[in-house]
Amino acid sequence: MDELVRNATARLLDSGNVAALIAGVIAFALVLNRGTWLPLRNVVTIAHEGGHAVVALLSGRKLNGIRLHSDTSGLTVSTGRAHGPGMVFTLLAGYPAVSLLGLGGAWLVTSDRARWMLWGSIALLVLVLLAVRNAYGVLSVLVTGGALGAVSWLASPPWQALCAALVCWFLLVGGLRPISELGRKRRRGRAGDSDADQLARLTGIGGGAWMFLWFLIGFASLLVGGFWLLLMPQV
Template sequence: MSEVLAEIWARATTAQPTPPPLVVALLAILAVVAVSSPRGYRVVRHGVTVLHEVGHAGVALLVGRRLSGIRLHSDTSGVTVSRGRARGPGMVATVLAGYPAPSLVALATTPVLGAGYAVGVLWALVALTALLVVFVRNLYGLGVLGVAGFTVAAASWTMPAVVLSGLAWLLVFTLLLAAPRSVLELAADRARMSRRGYRDSTSDVAQLAALTGVPAALWVGMLGMVTLGSAAVGAWLMVAP
């Protein structure tokens, strides 16, 4: 086991050449296709949901709340339960962290990719899925993490570095694009509920409105600006010479 871990560490900390500009452009196009197509986006949406819940869970721990568990559902939704004060800045930060998390994680990863550590990014994702297993409380969620972690680990162990570099860039491009789409879906769901005479009382922005008194529509706009801004900055960092 120690030899395997040492080999993983060596691969993760060894820089590889970054993809040439033409390959980067093709990977960006593939990410657009994945996020735009219904079938592709459904797969992508599971990854977005995982990072969404990681955002809630991570901030909950940072502000001193107790993390009770995470659930991932087959409809690509998820829920994170934590214990602590029902109101206050810590609760606001915890609820707010979900939607920006995928785009901010992807944005933070772009300098690492640019430095050539794409394989390190993939092994970091494997480590994240292994850590989340401790907190997931339903079988479907464990299955999602198991499939994702095993797939990325198997690819990272067996494929050549040039292929893994392309895979990591594709994943980050996809997250940058998928995060704003999830906010657009939130806005569309709220509009649909309003037309049918229903009131949104469970979404993150509805909870933020109840906690702060700031209208949910303003929270939707803020989340949209954060995710779109992260996508624009991240994409520029990845395609710039």
């Protein structure tokens, strides 16, 4: 274990890949600053609702549509049994989806497949677009996909890698903030129909336990994904 840590540290120091670290710092700033977080939170909402939609389909539910709102909230509607594992997993999926997408993207970037990450993200956005049922949602997905498409078509490979790393950092960090926001709303009694509270009613396990699980998944993804990104091929 010590040898693994020494080798990783040496690789990080030898690579001189300060750009990946700077991308991480920028992502933290974008998430922590209210002025940048509010518009960029739409990206997190897209990933969150996409997670609900994918798991709903995988669990055999019928996906009726996704709505994305200008206040950065979202809603995924599916029909099927109101109880049971399918409904539980569908509700469970939203918050972890953001962090896990960031983790998967980080693996691609650190494997020198930044363009795969960009095109994979665009493909996922196209699938989400097919399920969106309101004008603002369509606009949000098109703007996000257009930005990624511009990078993948116009940027050089080093810039593609750097932008892909920034997106991954943003998802990894941004996946945690909505959990803390939900916690504040629940303490004020303003989130009675949140994913956590619906899960509590379905399973008998308190909403706080589900939030703790989401936080653990997000924090672990940030640690692992951040480690991978800091060891990405030098740009």
